[in-house]
Amino acid sequence: MYNTDLPTRAELPSSKQLLRSTAIAIVTAAGILVTVVLPAEYGIDPTGIGRPLGLTEMGELKMQLAAEAEADRVPPAATPGPRSSLPGAIFAGLFIRSAAAQTPAPAAASRTDETTITLRPNQGLEVKLDMRRGARASYSWTATGPVNFDLHGEPPNPGRNAAHSYRNGRGSSGEQGEFTAIFDGTHGWFWRNRSGRDVSVTLRTTGDYARIIRP
Template sequence: MFNTPLPTLNELPSSRQLLRSTAIALITAIALLVTVVMPSEYAIDPTGAGRVLGLTQMGELKITLAQEAAADAAVSPPGATTPAQAPAQEAPQVQVAARPAAESVSEPKPALKTDEMTVTLKPGEAREIKLDMLNNAKVSYEWSTTGGPVNHDTHGEPYNGAEGYFHSYRKGQQVTGDKGEFTAIFDGTHGWFWRNRSNGDVTITLKTTGEYLNVKRLI
């Protein structure tokens, strides 16, 4: 039934060879856990390799965003209406009854908001400024640093979104400023995360103009 002869005892791997292969596999798994998984998922980097590869920064950002989401959930009482939920619930009334009344009064469109904020980061510190924005709202911004470069991530998080979910509009490492414009892709908080990786204090000045509801400093 078999065209290939069975291996002899001499051809089978010895117990020593099996133990050696198992040890190599175990050491490889531990090395990947320490240098890749722990830095990227938990910001734990005992060897320093994760920071060189940029994995530790990724883990720190994940932890920060998860903490922010948990803090927002703790502050908002159950059943509370977020700024983004009110328009969605009132939409049928606006179209059927409220809109003609508004048109008859001819109320002017609210002016765009303009704000300027300054934050100072000590070595290793992170700060975040967020805007409450509705879907398709636009904002233009410009920020610059004094004292050195920073790492940044311009991103947004939906109201009541899945834990840890965020959308990144723009990011960079070791830069002294950025400017541009983005359009919110969902109702939620949208803004900037900075971290100071230098050995001295860094001051960031942010200027915003756009269709946002408010501006707030989170951390």
């Protein structure tokens, strides 16, 4: 009735082989964590491999911009959510995938805005768009001098580590592109002027957002 022969006991992997395969998988995951994830996401480079590959600089930039944005952000009135530890956040990002599907809310009508802000030396400011999950926005911005920037989103009443970064950089005089909101909330730009003179930033946005939040 069946054309496929069942494997014999001798053909099945032994407990020793299974343990060996499990150990190899754990060592491989740990190696990726130490050599790639830690340098690229957190600027931590225990092995020294990340810096020649440019991963450590990427992680340091992410952490610097996140810290600057957090320092300039007004704390929400609501009680913040539970804190997550660094190892927990790393392993959650590596091994946990959300299985819950969410239905996006209706997007706002498309609109266009132009905003100009002036950054004093070492000053940081944000301009955000109020967007629904799945809404899209295109943008272009120019600066009269080099600035550090972080394009990111935050859900309502965010807890610690709740922000999502779409794109970031430093020493830039302008960017253009498009992004899709991954959750309901505010999505936009944080700029920091690290030069010794005032810098003006002009932002043009078009998309499905309810309002623009200026400084």
